[in-house]
Amino acid sequence: MNSELRIKNSELKDDGAGNAVSEKTGEVVIDVRNVKKMFRVYRDRGNTLKERLLFAGRRRYEEHWVLNGISFQVKKGEAVGLVGENGCGKSTTLKMLTRILYPDEGSIQIKGRVSSLIELGAGFHPDLSGRENIYTNASIFGLSRKEIDERLETIIAFSELEEFIDDPVRTYSSGMYMRLAFAVAINVDADILLIDEILAVGDAAFQAKCFRKLQEIKGQGTTIVIVSHAMAQIEQICERSIWIDEGLIRMEGAPRDVHPHYMAWMSQKNSGGESDLKDAEIDAEGHLKRWGSxxxxxxxxxxxxxxxxxxxxxxxxxxxxxxxxxxxxxxxxxxxxxxxxxxxxxxxxxxxxxxxxxxxxxxxxxxxxxxxxxxxxxxxxxxxxxxxxxxxxxxxxxxxxxxxxxxxxxxxxxxxxxxxxxxxxxxx
Ligand SMILES: Nc1ncnc2c1ncn2[C@@H]1O[C@H](COP(=O)(O)OP(=O)(O)OP(=O)(O)O)[C@@H](O)[C@H]1O
CATH class of the missing domain: 2.70.50.60 (abc- transporter (atp binding component) like domain)
Incomplete structure (x- = not known):
């Protein structure tokens, strides 16, 4: 069954003392340094003359600082998850890695070809067919027409959209959009794959297929950064989790170390201080020992x-x-x-x-x-x-x-x- 899940033994070398060691180079391919990001939120200046006169002295916008100085590095072949509550700045971080957005302060260095699944269907033209969109989308990721020709059948087969591939994508459901976007993004030979909550879309069978594919491309050495609220997915793909809170990195480490702290904090917050996990046993290192309440x-x-x-x-x-x-x-x-x-x-x-x-x-x-x-x-x-x-x-x-x-x-x-x-x- 899940032969794709296999991580080749050839990736593991013996260090001579009977221990398996990774061949990862340790080369840093994503270097985020003290990044700050601000959005301008424009105020309503009033509709009537009276209101406009009243608000005349008022600043037209407010500065909303979403990221307040985050720094992290990702090594070649590493898979990292970004976690945190809604609006904490995860997607903004990912968009800056894709260069859809730019930091107001700090620097971001990226080495290698980046492929991303950030906004569902972004980069798709609604009036073009699925097939035509594969060409335009894959060329954005840097593939030549010849390279796309070679991959076309693989992309269509992965998307399972053979029947609809010549229909305009405006007729697609959101699940179909996602299939096509995922199929393109994983077939452009990227060095770095950035994914925002994409595994939450589509039916369960396709989600499972995407999940296996991600494990496979990770096994081939692709660097992956995932934003997700699905902790188990991050635990099974990523070596590291970064928890962002109020625009700062609150905790970073192995997912199984970071997530219990994040979950306990979320639970505490959402229950107005009365934690859902109040009955759970948490050991000295902060790991949950017992399930739920x-x-x-x-x-x-x-x-x-x-x-x-x-x-x-x-x-x-x-x-x-x-x-x-x-x-x-x-x-x-x-x-x-x-x-x-x-x-x-x-x-x-x-x-x-x-x-x-x-x-x-x-x-x-x-x-x-x-x-x-x-x-x-x-x-x-x-x-x-x-x-x-x-x-x-x-x-x-x-x-x-x-x-x-x-x-x-x-x-x-x-x-x-x-x-x-x-x-x-x-x-x-
Ligand atoms: N273009 C924009 N203009 C103004 N504010 C923005 C813009 N994009 C994002 N924001 C704000 O920045 C904050 C962080 O948004 P972001 O999408 O990065 O959060 P997130 O952690 O990915 O949240 P979620 O888990 O809900 O996806 C939010 O308060 C959001 O409203």
Whole structure:
């Protein structure tokens, strides 16, 4: 099934001590320094003569400072998520990386060809057909006509719009626009891909396909910056999250470290100081240990091998299933369960979630179970941490089951084969 999810083992080198190390160059390709951005919000100067005279001495506009000095760097091949509440300046940041907007202060340096999915259908001409728009859109990203000719069929096939490709795009639904825009943006051989909330559009099956494609192009070394409110998507694609609040970077780090703080803060804010997470257990490092407001929790995790039996060992090439049992005191809709696998140095090497397997979010009710299929796990020698996250798109009822197990894998490069699981996948 998800062969596209595979992150090639060839990307991981052995450092001689049995540890997998990344071949990423460490070259900085996005360098944002002390960027400030202001919008002018024009005032109503009145409609009548009386009003105009009354407001005559008043300044015509107010300065609205959206970004107050943000600095961050992104290295080649890194995937970074920008998170934060509505209006905090995430899209403005992304638009400046695409050069749709420019900073009022500070500097932005970008190395490489940029492709972006910022505003749905921006760059599409409504009266031109899907096919014609592929040409105009891809040429904006720097492709020659010949290069576009070569990619045309791939783009159309990915968009699944064969039937409508010669219709004017004004007749497209927003989902169709998104398919076409995504198909173009990921097929222009960009070095850097910037995406604004695009995975929230389209049906669940297409979202899952885009998500897999993103993991694939990340595996090929493309640098990615994503703006999203879907924390699990960021956790499964990005090594780093940057939380923007009131135009400043409030926190930056591994998504699984940053998101619980962000979610707890949001929850506190939205409940007027009375946190939705007040019953949740948060450990000393600020990670949520228990899901939501105590409404649901995992009760057991087992691994089912390809023979359908509980497995004590697995072979990374073979699919296996993580079987999670849970108890939900209240019904929980729109849940997505995801697995992230981190290498010893903290790099994310694998991610999958139930949306990919089922194409729709789950409803958790009473006592039940969830099966999460893991396929083509890209492991070589070294230590790996398996983390399960359960979330809803609204961000609440959120849990990190951190470090459900750590596997030490030795001798795999010499003798690929079965890997022993720990005796117990502990529920903490
Ligand atoms: N062209 C503009 N003119 C005036 N104000 C703007 C303009 N573009 C954005 N803003 C304002 O800047 C602020 C930040 O907007 P931005 O779109 O970057 O937020 P965001 O973090 O992406 O929010 P969301 O999560 O809702 O997408 C908002 O208050 C918005 O109203």
């Amino acid at each position: 105590g409404e649901a929790r995992m009760t057991a995790i087992t691994v089912i091998g390809k023979d359908g039996q509980e497995a004590k060992e697995f072979s990374p090439e073979d699919p296996f299933t993580i079987h999670i049992e849970y108890t939900a005191k209240k019904e929980l809709t729109d849940a997505v369960v995801g697995l992230a696998v981190y290498r010893g140095d903290g790099a994310l090497v694998y991610g999958t979630n139930t949306l990919i397997d089922t194409s729709s979010p789950l409803t958790l009710k009473g006592e039940g179970s969830i099966d999460l299929i893991v396929d083509n796990l890209p492991v070589t020698n070294g230590d790996y941490t398996f983390d399960l996250a359960i979330h809803r798109p609204d961000g609440f009822n959120y849990d990190f089951r951190r470090d459900i197990c750590t596997l030490h894998i030795a001798g795999r490069t010499q003798t690929p084969g079965e890997i022993a699981l720990p005796h117990r996948w502990e529920i903490r």
